[in-house]
Amino acid sequence: MEFKLNTYHRNTSKEELIEDLICVSKKLNKDYVSRSEYVACGKFSATPFIQNFGTWINALKAAGLSIERPKNDYLKIKDQELLEDVKLVATRLGKNSISTSEYNKYGKYKIQTLLIRFTTWNLALEKAGLTQTPYKIITDEMLFEEIEKIWINKGSQPTTTDIQKGLSQYSLNTYCRHFGGWRSTLEAFIKWINSPEENEPIKELNNVKAEEIKNSSGSNKTEITQQDLVDEKADNNRLSPVATSHKTSRDINVRLRFKILQRDNFKCCFCGASPAKDPSVELHVDHIIPWTKGGETTMDNLQTLCSKCNLGKSDLI
Numbered sequence: 001m002e003f004k005l006n007t008y009h010r011n012t013s014k015e016e017l018i019e020d021l022i023c024v025s026k027k028l029n030k031d032y033v034s035r036s037e038y039v040a041c042g043k044f045s046a047t048p049f050i051q052n053f054g055t056w057i058n059a060l061k062a063a064g065l066s067i068e069r070p071k072n073d074y075l076k077i078k079d080q081e082l083l084e085d086v087k088l089v090a091t092r093l094g095k096n097s098i099s100t101s102e103y104n105k106y107g108k109y110k111i112q113t114l115l116i117r118f119t120t121w122n123l124a125l126e127k128a129g130l131t132q133t134p135y136k137i138i139t140d141e142m143l144f145e146e147i148e149k150i151w152i153n154k155g156s157q158p159t160t161t162d163i164q165k166g167l168s169q170y171s172l173n174t175y176c177r178h179f180g181g182w183r184s185t186l187e188a189f190i191k192w193i194n195s196p197e198e199n200e201p202i203k204e205l206n207n208v209k210a211e212e213i214k215n216s217s218g219s220n221k222t223e224i225t226q227q228d229l230v231d232e233k234a235d236n237n238r239l240s241p242v243a244t245s246h247k248t249s250r251d252i253n254v255r256l257r258f259k260i261l262q263r264d265n266f267k268c269c270f271c272g273a274s275p276a277k278d279p280s281v282e283l284h285v286d287h288i289i290p291w292t293k294g295g296e297t298t299m300d301n302l303q304t305l306c307s308k309c310n311l312g313k314s315d316l317i
């Protein structure tokens with residue numbers, strides 16, 4: 001008895017071949033099936049198709065499938081190539097976990113490509129054999145404050161391009177995950193800025209001051225110094241009827257601050273300087289009638305000044 005290899009294509013009819021080709025097309029949910037895709041998923045090798053139909057295209061035609069390879073199919077980067085690049089960046093940085101911004105900076109591919117392919121950054125890291133980044137809690141408020149910062153520095157509405165260019169410390173994906181899209185992010189931001197909560201009521205003022213004293217030695221976040229508080233106390237003693245009649249707190253909250261900056265077109269009201277034109281310009285929101293002289297923290301008593309004009313002004317008072 002003659003020993004023969006059991007080859008599939010022997011005696012395979014055209015109908016069987018077409019049937020299996022259609023079956024693969026359905027399985028892959030594609031109108032166009034490439035030779036290699038068929039070989040990877042189909043029952044037969046490519047040879048009987050060529051023997052029966054002459055070319056692969058003819059086989060596709062016979063099966064009633066599309067004969068045009070989709071354009072992006074050519075550009076399709078393999079998962080493995082993406083993951084290798086993630087690993088390469090980690091190796092270069094000498095880390096066992098990398099952030100999206102690190103990959104954005106040093107990686108070969110767009111971060112969006114990786115996120116589309118692997119759904120989340122942590123999954124991409126996992127597949128690349130890297131350690132997942134610890135879950136960082138990012139609140140909506142943190143994102144709003146970041147948008148505010150970009151908006152002020154740019155002097156106009158931030159775009160997705162600004163975020164992708166790296167103006168934000170958070171990725172576009174983070175904003176989209178929180179708010180469902182960039183447009184919705186901006187809408188949520190506007191809603192937040194316009195939300196009715198104005199300044200803290202006067203009764204909380206003592207707590208605010210205590211906080212400020214606590215912070216004044218450490219971070220530079222509050223611009224009020226110990227000396228200011230001493231001065232203010234002296235003023236309060238002298239002008240006690242005025243001081244006690246304050247309806248608003250001295251503190252300008254982030255929402256009100258943004259509204260003033262927006263009203264003043266993100267420019268200094270005295271000299272017109274703006275961070276959009278000169279990144280070294282720092283804008284402050286300042287009381288026109290000083291708070292210590294009875295001025296309130298209200299839209300009409302606040303103005304945008306650059307740090308230079310603001311310091312010049314306080315010298316005059």
Ligand SMILES: [Zn+2]
Nearest residue numbers: 268271306309
């Ligand atoms: Zn100025």
